Amino acid sequence: MKTISRHFFGDSEKTAFSISIVENMKEDYGLFVWPCSIVLAEYVWQHKLRFSGNNVVELGAGTCLPGLVAAKVGSNVTLTDDANRLEVLENMRGVCELNNLKCEVLGLTWGVWDASIFSLHPKIILGADVLYDAQGSVFITTYHNRSGHHLIEFLMVKWGLKCVKLLDGFSLLPSDKAARLSGNIQLAEIMLNDEQIEETSSSGAR
Numbered sequence: 022m023k024t025i026s027r028h029f030f031g032d033s034e035k036t037a038f039s040i041s042i043v044e045n046m047k048e049d050y051g052l053f054v055w056p057c058s059i060v061l062a063e064y065v066w067q068h069k070l071r072f073s074g075n076n077v078v079e080l081g082a083g084t085c086l087p088g089l090v091a092a093k094v095g096s097n098v099t100l101t102d103d104a105n106r107l108e109v110l111e112n113m114r115g116v117c118e119l120n121n122l123k124c125e126v127l128g129l130t131w132g133v134w135d136a137s138i139f140s141l142h143p144k145i146i147l148g149a150d151v152l153y154d155a156q157g158s159v160f161i162t163t164y165h166n167r168s169g170h171h172l173i174e175f176l177m178v179k180w181g182l183k184c185v186k187l188l189d190g191f192s193l194l195p196s197d198k199a200a201r202l203s204g205n206i207q208l209a210e211i212m213l214n215d216e217q218i219e220e221t222s223s224s225g226a227r
């Protein structure tokens with residue numbers, strides 16, 4: 022069942038504005054205001070000076086509350102979601118109209134090559150609750166170790182990530198390429214640490 026929810030922004034004294042969202046009552050990806058988007062929208066509001074005048078892209082925006090708040094405080098906003106979910110993109114357009122906000126709406130499917138994204142030049146990229154189904158997803162990155170002080174291990178533990186592969190970058194380079202490079206370069210594959218997530222959820226720890 023469709024409903025319109027209203028979300029208020031301001032300080033304790035006075036509401037500055039509200040945003041109305043057309044959403045489904047049942048939890049439906051892209052057509053429901055997920056709690057993460059309420060948190061992110063509030064963050065955008067509280068950091069409005071940082072957003073004003075900047076290009077902002079929201080990924081997996083769904084009902085797009087954070088992006089709409091960014092537009093309200095003066096960002097040039099592009100709202101994106103899965104290009105195959107036409108009903109979600111249509112709802113985004115409707116919600117922009119309802120709130121009298123001019124945002125670009127773009128189908129942008131993660132992992133699918135799309136040249137149009139290169140014209141967006143975002144200063145800020147927003148994503149609320151877009152890391153919910155990371156089964157098997159892996160982040161492969163190379164890292165130039167310029168200082169022993171920049172260790173990321175504690176961040177990985179904090180965010181429930183684990184390194185599943187760590188290679189000396191030179192070990193995989195053919196000798197002619199290796200001869201032309203210098204430095205300490207590592208390649209890491211990083212994934213969600215399912216064990217840590219299970220432990221955290223079963224112990225109720227935060």
Ligand SMILES: C[S@@+](CC[C@H](N)C(=O)[O-])C[C@H]1O[C@@H](n2cnc3c(N)ncnc32)[C@H](O)[C@@H]1O
Nearest residue numbers: 051054055058081082083102103130131149150
């Ligand atoms: C849990 S919902 C979060 C929606 C919104 N950001 C919120 O917090 O209310 C996940 C969103 O990711 C979008 N999504 C899922 N797979 C996607 C893909 N492959 N490419 C782009 N968007 C995707 C869904 O359509 C949905 O809008």
